[in-house]
Amino acid sequence: MIVLIGAGHIENTLAAESRGKSFSGNIEFRAEVKDMKALVYLGPGRKLLEQRPIPELAASGDAIIRITKTTICGTDLHILKGDVPTCLPGRILGHEGVGVVEKAGAGVTAFRPGDHVLVSCISARAKCEYCRKGMYSHCTSGGWILGNSIDGTQAEYVRIPHADTSLYGIPEGVDEEALVMLSDILPTGFECGVLNGKVKPGDVVAIVGSGPIGLASLLTAQFYAPSQIIMIDLDDNRLEVAALLGASSTVNGRDGKAAEKVLAMTGGRGVDCAIEAVGIPASFELCEEIVAPGGSIANIGVHGAKVDLHLERLWSQNITITTRLVDTVTTPMLLRTVQSGKIDPKKLITHRFKLAQILDAYDTFARAAETRALKVIIEM
Secondary structure (H helix, E strand, O other): EEEEEHHEEEEEEEHHHHHHOOOOOOOEOOOOOOEEEEEEEOOOEEEEEEEEEOOOOOOOOOEEEEEEEEEEHHHHHHHOOOOOEEEEEEEOOOOOOOEEEEEEEEOOOOOOOOOOOEEOEEEEEOOHHHHHHHOOOOOOOOOEEEOOOEOOOOOOOEEEHHHHHHEEEEEEEHHHHHHHOOHHHEEEEEHHHHHHOOOOOOOEEEEEEEOOHHHHHHHHHHOOOOOOOEEOOOHHHHHHHHHHHOOOOOEEOOOOHHHHHHHOOOOOOEEEEEEEOOHHHHHHHHHHHEEEEEEEEEOOOOOOOOOOOHHHOOOOOOOOOEOOOOOOOOOHHHHHHHOOOOOOOOEEEEEEEEEHHHHHHHHHHHHHHHHOOOEEEEEO
16 A cells, blocks of 8 residues: 655656556555644633644744653643743643654754654753853743743644753663653752752751652752751652652641641751742741751742741841742753662652543642642653
């Protein structure tokens, strides 16, 4: 059988016939696929799996990626709550995933069609003032735009701007499912939590929130050999996972006494680094209550409401408070660390779905306390 895709192939076949060449068998005409399935944000609380046109190259530095695996982030839930006003209705969600280069613009030199790649949650041209400071999250023509101000990765195809500096080649033999965790949560937990919190050998670290981001902070904090890592959450299942992944102590704060328990564990001193990995006022204020003099509060959470800063208590305590959007500057290092088997982010994956089941995946992820979900994988 000869499969003909598009008119150009028909013309070539007819030309061959006119030169006296012949073939036997059936001819099947297959129209070129122009549509794809994509998860679309329709406004607060509303989303739908829709047919959308496959994206096209818009600039010479673009690449079109055929997504093979993606996931859902807590930030996607914040978008659905209306906490991210830059994401407008009609946007395809998602900023994480792995896939295969389908097309590459004329200006793309590092990748070619057929290459397996990791999609970074941050797109960066690497030439502006912020990029030259290593603040790729604030790139003037990029940053966190995927699934926010441009269409994202919860689709069969995605357009990646600045492909040379926004994609990472996947080494042969590396588990691509594990690498989905390197699109966002692993560098986010490491950069915004561990590095901003200045975790050092011997430190006492508390991580408020044992969801995927908090657990990513737990995995990467262990690079620096702190003496204690205390994980705080309201969900015993997540705290059990934290203990398996290396937490020295866990605290369930459901009774409202988390600060009291942490202070008791530290002899009343508090912690050298408090990492906020939830994004609600209560979790940030808990960090304020447990940080020791001279310590750091490293905020990771995406906050949709104001938080009280208790300077009446903290003005004299020599503490540092940091905020950050992940820059993904550590992604190459983390990729090598995963490749070598030093850490295994695949342990964070609890559920797997097909793209056709993505609404079920969102429901499972949003009801994590009931479903015991951490990270879900969505396969095309």
